[in-house]
Amino acid sequence: MAKRGFTRRDFLKGTGAGLAATGLGVPLLLPRKSYAAKKTLKILQWNHFVPAYDVWFNNTYVKEWGAKNNTEVIVDNIGLAGINARAAAEVGGQKGHDLFLFLAPPSAYETQVVDMKEVYQEVEKKHGKALPLAVHSTYNPKTKKYFAFSDSFVPDPINYRKDLWDGIGMYPDTWDDVRVGGRKIKEKYGIPVGIGMSAELDTAMAMRELMYSFGASVQDAQGNLILDSKQTLEAVKFAKALYQEAMTPEVLSWDPSSNNRAMLAGKVSLVLNAISVTRQAETDKMPIGKDIWLAKAAKGPVRRMGTEHVMNCYVVWKFAQNVDGAKKFLVDYINAFRGAFLASEFYNFPCFPKTVPDLQKLISNDPRATPPNKYAVLSDVLDWATNVGYPGYASAAIDETFNTWVINTMFAKAATNTSTPEAAIKEATAKCRQIWAKWKEKGLI
Secondary structure, three states, X not given: OXXXXXXXXXXXXXXXXXXXXXXXXXXXXXXXXXXXOOEEEXXXXXXXXXXXXXXXXXXXXXXXXXXXXXXXXXXXXXXXXXXXXXXXXXXXXXXXXXXXXXXXXXXXXXXXXXXOHHHHHXXXXXXXXXXXXXXXXXXXXXXXXXXOEOOEEEOOOEEEEHHHHHHOOOOOOEHHXXXXXXXXXXXXXXOOOOOOOOOOHHHHHHHXXXXXXXXXXXXXXXXXXXXXXXXXXXXXXXXXXXXXXXXXXXXXXXXXXXXXXXXXXXXXXXXXXXXXXXXHHHHOOOHHHHHEEEEOOOEXXXXXXXXXOEEOEEEOEOOOOOHHHHHHHHHHHHHOHHHHHHHOOOOOEEOOHHHOOOHHHHHHOOOOOOOOOHHHHHHHHHHOXXXXXXXXXXXXXXHHHHHOOHHHHHHHHHHOOOOOHHHHHHHHHHHHHHHHHHHHHOOOO
8 A cells, every 4th residue: 555655554544534424334435326307497577468379388398308318307487477576676685596587688788798709600500690670679789798599480460350350441551551551440440450569569669660670779770879860750640640530538548468368358459479379279269360460561652660678678687596407408499499399389480580480481371270271471580570679789778777667757748738749759768878878887888
């Protein structure tokens, strides 16, 4: 032993330690087989508007992935309205889920999340570049950081009652069609247009679609505030006319599911929503389902432009316990995204188009739909869908403006004569200036 640099005293010392540790009369000299400890991955998801997706994700995909990766995956589902409050609580306590799903770009949390650049790079090796829509929703050109990763987005077409619109001989192709046709239907059938004007997600998307189609936007491509413009004024005046001619005060207190419920109950002639409306009608075999059809985002005086209805944005908190597992989960999930697209019943469109190479064929002939080509209208969705913050990126300033309902309030005040359109725009612009100044000081815009 001494020749090998290991004395008898050392041996006895080590043996004594082994005996003390085991409490046995013989040392543990035989090697023991070691087992890797099972890891845990905690994921927060929303309660999907198409329940079949949650069944697939929670009960099939997650379990299969966990078994392959020696990981216990815990999925917590939460209602859409509770996502922001849960995120704030987790950041406040510096504890929570490893992987957290937002439904709009969470730019304001950039300093609390890890950079997702390597996730994009790994996915792009196999599936090519992500859509510009995804990059504009998850990347900050100021800091060069990917603060989130987007697997999918949800188109925001028009859902309309074909029987009612046929009854007046019109089709909702333009915003003028929506106003004029909506008024005629309300006068003839007593059924109003159902576009929200409250402090909620769907209103925020609808009002931006209206602005974009009129050539207006909150910021320019460089991120400069340009809300107070002639184009914004024209959009706000139009919304006021639309509300007063074709809508009812009910929309002033809507939540994100109110338009779904109103359309399925036969109480409105048109809504701006994802296909969750038509899918629910099909799933529940509702008679009204055959009368609810889809149209592209409405064309305005400048362009046909719609936002994504929902933008899936996954973040990994800096305080997450399993950062590597969360990143790997996302890479593997994209590899299996065709299954996600089918499980969502065409609700979640891929941000990496090559993952669903037969998408056009699938949406053009769906046996569940009446008629089977009902969803074919979404085939050119990338020609008219854009991100929140268009034509720039979804910055922290855009995030705060979106989540504090500045634009929603601007439109609602003008529509209800609480303010003139000009005064409502000035007030909203003043609030945006404060928001922009705050985030410039933080160095994020």
